[in-house]
Amino acid sequence: MMHAIDATIAVTGVNATDNPAPGVAVARALRHEPAFAGRVIGLGYEALDPGFYAPGLLDGGAILPYPSHGRAAFFERVKELQKVFGLEALLPTLDSELRSVARLESDLAAIGIRTFVPALDTIERASKPQLHRLADGARIRVPDSETVAAPDGLEKLVRRFGLPLVVKGLYYGAQIVHSEADALAAFHYFAATWGVPVIVQRFIDGIEFNVAALGDGTGRMRGAVAMRKLALTDKGKGWSGVTVDNPDLMTLAESVVGALSWRGPLEVEVLSEQGGDMWVIEINPRFPAWIYLAAGAGQNLPYVCALLALGLPTPRELPPYRVGTMFVRISLDQIADLDTFAQLSASGVLEMRQETPA
Amino acid sequence: MTLDTTRLRDLAVSDGGFVFDPVTGQTFTVNDTGLFALRALKDAQRVDDIAASLASVFEVDGSEDIARDLDGFVSRLREQGLVR
Numbered sequence A: 001m002m003h004a005i006d007a008t009i010a011v012t013g014v015n016a017t018d019n020p021a022p023g024v025a026v027a028r029a030l031r032h033e034p035a036f037a038g039r040v041i042g043l044g045y046e047a048l049d050p051g052f053y054a055p056g057l058l059d060g061g062a063i064l065p066y067p068s069h070g071r072a073a074f075f076e077r078v079k080e081l082q083k084v085f086g087l088e089a090l091l092p093t094l095d096s097e098l099r100s101v102a103r104l105e106s107d108l109a110a111i112g113i114r115t116f117v118p119a120l121d122t123i124e125r126a127s128k129p130q131l132h133r134l135a136d137g138a139r140i141r142v143p144d145s146e147t148v149a150a151p152d153g154l155e156k157l158v159r160r161f162g163l164p165l166v167v168k169g170l171y172y173g174a175q176i177v178h179s180e181a182d183a184l185a186a187f188h189y190f191a192a193t194w195g196v197p198v199i200v201q202r203f204i205d206g207i208e209f210n211v212a213a214l215g216d217g218t219g220r221m222r223g224a225v226a227m228r229k230l231a232l233t234d235k236g237k238g239w240s241g242v243t244v245d246n247p248d249l250m251t252l253a254e255s256v257v258g259a260l261s262w263r264g265p266l267e268v269e270v271l272s273e274q275g276g277d278m279w280v281i282e283i284n285p286r287f288p289a290w291i292y293l294a295a296g297a298g299q300n301l302p303y304v305c306a307l308l309a310l311g312l313p314t315p316r317e318l319p320p321y322r323v324g325t326m327f328v329r330i331s332l333d334q335i336a337d338l339d340t341f342a343q344l345s346a347s348g349v350l351e352m353r354q355e356t357p358a
Numbered sequence B: 001m002t003l004d005t006t007r008l009r010d011l012a013v014s015d016g017g018f019v020f021d022p023v024t025g026q027t028f029t030v031n032d033t034g035l036f037a038l039r040a041l042k043d044a045q046r047v048d049d050i051a052a053s054l055a056s057v058f059e060v061d062g063s064e065d066i067a068r069d070l071d072g073f074v075s076r077l078r079e080q081g082l083v084r
Helices: A023-032 A071-085 A095-103 A105-110 A120-125 A128-138 A151-161 A180-194 A247-259 A292-296 A301-310 A338-346 B006-010 B032-042 B047-057 B063-079
Strands: A008-012 A039-044 A060-063 A089-091 A145-148 A165-168 A174-177 A198-202 A207-216 A221-232 A238-243 A263-272 A278-284 A326-328 A349-351 B018-020 B027-029
Touching: A008 A023, A008 A071, A023 A039, A023 A292, A023 A301, A039 A071, A060 A071, A060 A338, A071 A095, A071 A105, A071 A349, A089 A301, A095 A105, A095 A120, A120 A128, A128 A145, A128 A247, A128 A278, A145 A151, A151 A165, A151 A180, A151 A198, A165 A180, A174 A180, A180 A198, A207 A247, A207 A301, A221 A247, A221 A292, A221 A301, A247 A263, A247 A278, A263 A301, A292 A301, A292 A326, A338 A349, B006 B032, B032 B047, B032 B063, B047 B063
Parallel strands: A008 A039, A008 A089, A039 A060
Antiparallel strands: A060 A349, A145 A198, A165 A174, A165 A198, A207 A221, A207 A263, A221 A238, A238 A326, A263 A278, B018 B027
16 A cells, blocks of 8 residues: 655656657556645646646646756756645656756755655666666677767677667667668767767667666665566557566566666666577666556556655555556547647646536 | 477467467467467377377378478577577
């Protein structure tokens, strides 16, 4: 039985498009827990972020300044929203926000908003450009990779890693390329989209698994759910998946959490080769967009994260999750009230009407 | 022929022939004869005995055809890392 939450929690990343942010899934996971008696305030970057319009999901919402406006602008906005909603916790879900929130943790606490995110140093050590350095300390396998700031470095890496190889953007995206020309095109695409450096990684032929986990900051993993994607979108995002029971995946996630004394949510992306070798290809310092599967399978990691953020008691051990639990995403048209759009467009704040009991 | 069928014990197999491997998340379907063979392999029965049972239960003539099909089935399971 989970401890009750009766607090107002802000969740970012409510743009649940075909390349969804995790915010809607995190909000749903909070609501999924019977002990949740709090309020969920969705934070997004566009008035048309679909999560704002999801019936029964949010108790309010607001527009944030884009991360490119800087940390100070983000903090000022959150301070304003604190006055409007009485925020007590903030669960950021986007990579682009994590560094700002980690840096602002004490400032946010000073105004009564608590978070539970990885330390800045942890985020950097697990970041794409530095991931390969983590291999020894964490006793995990990471494919050879190099960062490239200019296209003339590609030829050498094509020779070194062979083809195909993987070109990745600094924050998002990866392309498997089969020629030097394709590598060059991918470099320019990611450099233009996310800036440099671009990461070039040796290609590993294997089955991809994803593990969502939660570390408590002492090196202990509080819970983890492993999943295999069953269907992908054309952007390579999971559209369907199923929980799996693979002890090697759990060991891997525990190694990462233990080596970095990970505090907060994370997703470990793993490739399993035919022979059984497992390679960590990416670590995301946040919950994945499919995290509602964890709650649905019996291990509500976002709720436990909220408990940890609020300093509330957590269960000593989380129950095992149900193996074979699936998720299947769906696109559907939500019928929306123009007033929601009007509020968000005009003031950037959405205050939901409280339903009056009959 | 002796096979290591330890991994097959992990499989969840429905009566309709839907198979889920909880370790890899892989799913596949088998027909009636495949389901019969898979369950027998899970029970660690010998391949020769399974072939004989298949001929008897499904009233099929041609033991060579059955043996060949069963070998093919086992090869597919081996490719998936489910038998060794």
